[in-house]
Amino acid sequence: MTDWLSQLKKAKKSCIVDGKLKKVHFDFGDGREMVEEYNLDTNVVTRRAWRCNKELKGEDKWDVEIGDPEPVYNSDDMPLIRENSNQPIVSRRVTRMNLEWRIRNLPYSLETYSVTADQDSGCLVVRTTNKKYFKKLAIPDLTRLHLLPQQENVTFSHKFNTLIITYKKPKALLELEKSLLEEVEKVQPKHQDMDCKPS
Template sequence: MSDWFAQLKKAKKSCIVDGKLKRVHFDFGDGREMVEEYNLDTNVVTRRAWRHNKELKGEDKWEVEIGDPEPVYNKEETVLIRENSNQPFVSRRITRTNLEWRIRNLPYPIETYSVTAEPDSKNLVVRTANKKYFKKLPIPDLDRLNLLPEQENISFSHKFNTLIITYKKPKALVDLEKAVLQEINEIQPKNQDMMNCKPS
């Protein structure tokens, strides 16, 4: 189907089930690890995070691709450290039919915003007419399939100081996700120990 799907099939996979979530760990054998969390009711990915092992002392941090960013703690005081709470920040979601970005702390009315597909950089670009905000949004889901973003698939809305950008999934991505879901559904949890799953 694609080089990306071939990598997923080849990766060493394991999983755990925790309530309504299925966590699947992919080890690609080249220092890359990916963890996806699937909602068992919807079969939609609710979280995807990456770690790139660098053979240095200490644990490498997970980079969140889908879902809310990891909280940052002060190691000595175990106190959550936040940037200015008024600064805009981006989180990503996936639904059955769409890719979604939520940019919080954007108070301007909806007519202020433009969201454009830029095939040359493979990004979506968010701009405000008042020049107060500019952001490039990568789309790794499309990039893995060598697909370019198309303007006709973009829509957006604004409420509660949050800009919600929706990108309709192309058929190739929908088909890929179905194939990946079928692949991970073959990793069955052991009944005697719900916290371990049979590696594939």
């Protein structure tokens, strides 16, 4: 059993079902919380977010690992991040067999990009030949398993001003996800309201 799977098994778990989503809350007992949303049709994680409680007063923000980033609001509850922003926006997705990153607002043609599995940092490194974009993409799924990214698992495409990077899940990750899904299926949904959705 991996360290990560052991932590997940020991965590206090609760969940609710909301339509086609099963939302599972993990409390690790050390100030860390994680929320995952599973699509009930596919059993694939559609969202994963983290919160680390701090000693200072005030509500801690959720850090989105999978899914679209949380919008940032000002004091009038108006979003500060707009959909039509020209800045590149990174979001992560997972499918049954792949990890996926989408970087929106990148208008360059496909041959402009390179995506490299960097063994030293454990990240995917995105570069453009015109030197207009550079980004290191962390792969926490691999880091938790002490695995390094492999170049042969990387593919990418470009359409609608979006660079789509796909990383084929290694066998160890597929096995971990299968074990985790078995744990999640043991958690019975609660009928009362629960703070299971990052806000």
